[in-house]
Amino acid sequence: MEYVIEMNHITKQFGDFKANDDITLRVKKGEIHALLGENGAGKSTLMSVLFGLYQPEAGQIKINGKEVKINNPNDANALGIGMVHQHFKLVHNFTVLESIVLGRETTKGGVLKMDDARKKIMELSERYKFKIDPDAYISDITVGMQQRVEILKMLYCDNDILIFDEPTAVLTPQEIHELMKVMKQLVEEGKSIIFITHKLNEIKEVANRCSVLRKGKYIGTIDVAETSKEAMSEMMVGRKVNFILDKKEITPGDAILEVKNMTIKSKHHGKEAVKNVSFTVRKGEIVTIAGIDGNGQSELVYGITGMMPIDEGQVFLKGKDITHESIRKKCLDGMAHIPEDRHKDGLVLDYDLQQNLVLQSYFTKRFQNxxxxxxxxxxxxAEELIKKFDIRSGQGVNSIVRGMSGGNQQKAIIARELDRNPDIVIAVQPVRGLDVGAIEYIHKQLIAQRDAGKAVLLVSLELDEVMNVSDRILVMYEGEIVADVDPKKVTTEELGLYMAGAKRSVNNEK
Structure with a gap:
């Protein structure tokens, strides 16, 4: 059998930790080969070996049957391998055009020649219906657009082997659909794709075969069309995963959080990011704010939690006006916050795990004298929390948080926030970039809060999550709440219309 890539018996170690333990991966020409595994299973490490970012301790790599040594990403590019990283590698103050030709510039007499490049890039953009503006600055375009720029970078270099590392983590449902079409088109043109993901629906939609990694080891390769999602998730997690959440019926009680007529001006332009928004979250209910990224959800949460000043309106917690209280005071009053950006707002990355777990309580009598x-x-x-919330890391309480996997970083934040016994939990995209095992765990934690009579405000971009977890859904579009619906009575198609601004249903008396 002719394979375009063979990675045979690859082992990659960091200290005593084997991130890849004797892994063999073989990709056929012209296929979309999914690489599936939990957070920290070794998927990105394996691809970083293939892309020349890491050198393996053992094993060999063959491209089109010939053994190769890939010392750095330039070697990978020369072999026709391109990679779209999970965290995009783009220069923010460059234009789209400059970002794509970076490292592949043509110069004449020391002067940049961009005309041919521009022509080639516009032809590629046209061919894949990318609709990019070559002169826009990276800092001004949406995340979905930035991803297209990353893909164009690979195509501009004429790469034949394309690695997509979690490409859909930051995209809207519509953008994901477009990306899937592009991936299929690329394969029809003879390219081969390795697609790292832990979203089983996406694997079902586009992949031909799928290799599964678990805790750094190779578990097996399956034919996607013949394998159920349940079977794939069991291979990945090592146990059965329950896709249906257990939620008992609860009648919501008193109002815990009330937001009244909140308005916040955008940091980036004079427009209002949040426009006169009012809603209530009561005891024993999970209210989810759904919407496409960038419609004011982040600013709304910043306003409620005190991370950003609000221009108008009030926030009440259990009937008390907390609009102008400090963040610490809001926490002490009973608010927990699982922030959207766990690195920037949730953790101090260079502190160890135990320090991160007491960030909001180190000043109490329990922890200081x-x-x-x-x-x-x-x-x-910290040891108690690690056990209770199953936080896994190399050195236990002494692990530096920066070195932990995304799923375990998230568990640390959730442990810290929920263990303070808050009245309201504000969770912003709590499962972004996590695998099915971690997602199931976090959803159970949120539902346990609701069942204990707490209030939960969830902000999510994932329609599956919105439909599964919520008791009530509010849809935000351009800074306003345009729908207040019951997940049992609304379809995903209808939600999509509200999210795109094509439909409104809200009477603001609620």
Whole structure:
């Protein structure tokens, strides 16, 4: 059998930790080959070996049957391998055109020659219906557009082997659909794709075969058309995963969080990011704010939690006006916040795990005495949380958080926030970029909060999550709430219309 890529018996270690333990991956020419696994299973590490970012301790790589040594990404490019990274590698103050030709510039007499490049890029953009503006700055375009620029970078270099690392984590449902069409088109043109993901629906939609990794080891390769999602998730997690959430019927109680006529001006332009928004979240209910990214959801949460000043309106917690309270005071009053950007707002990455777990309580009597920290109390509390919330890391309480996998970083934040026994949990995209096992776990935690009579405000871009977890759905479009619907009575198609601004249903008396 002719394989375009063979990675045979690859082992990659970091210290004593084997990120890839004797993994063999073989990709046929002209196929979309999915690479599936939990967070920290070793998928990105394996692709970084193929792309020359890491050197393996053992194993060999063959491209089109010939053994090769890939010392760096330039070697990978020369072999026709391109990669779209999970966190895009784009220069923010460059234009789209400059970003695509970076490292592949043509110069004449020391002067940049962009005309041919522009022509080639516009032809590619046309061919894949990308509709890009070559002169727009990267900092001004949407995440979906940035991803298209990354794909054009690969196509501009005439790469034949394309690696997509979690390409849909930041896209809207409509953008994901477009990306899938492009992937199929690329394969029809003779390219081969490795598609790293943990979204089973996407694998079902586009992949031919799928290789599964678990805890750094190779589990097996399956034919996608013949394998159920349940079977794939069991290979990936090592146990059965329940896709249907257990939620008992609850009658919501008193109002916990009330937002009244909130307006926030956008940081980027004079427009209002949040326009006169009012809603209530009650005891024993999960209210989800759905919408396409960038419609004011982030600013709304920043306004409620105190991370951004609000221009008009009020926020009440259990009947008390907390609009102008400090973030610490809001926490002490009973608000928990699982932020959208776990690195920027959720953790101090260079602190260890135990320090991160007491960020909101180190000043209490339990953990300090006359300004001196009680290290033993902090350590035993952290160990308790690690056990209770199943946080996995190399060195336990002493692990530096930066080195932990995304799923475990998220579990650390959730452990810290929920263990304070809050009245309201504000969770912003709590499962972004996580695998089915971690998603199932986090959803159970949120539902447990609701069942214990707490209020939960969830912000999500994932329609599956919105439909599964919510008791009530509010849709935001251009800074306003355009729908207040019951997940049992609304279809995903209808939600999509509200999200795109094609439909409104809200009377603002609620």
């Amino acid at each position: 006359h300004g001196f920290l009680k290290f033993d109390a902090i350590r035993s509390y």
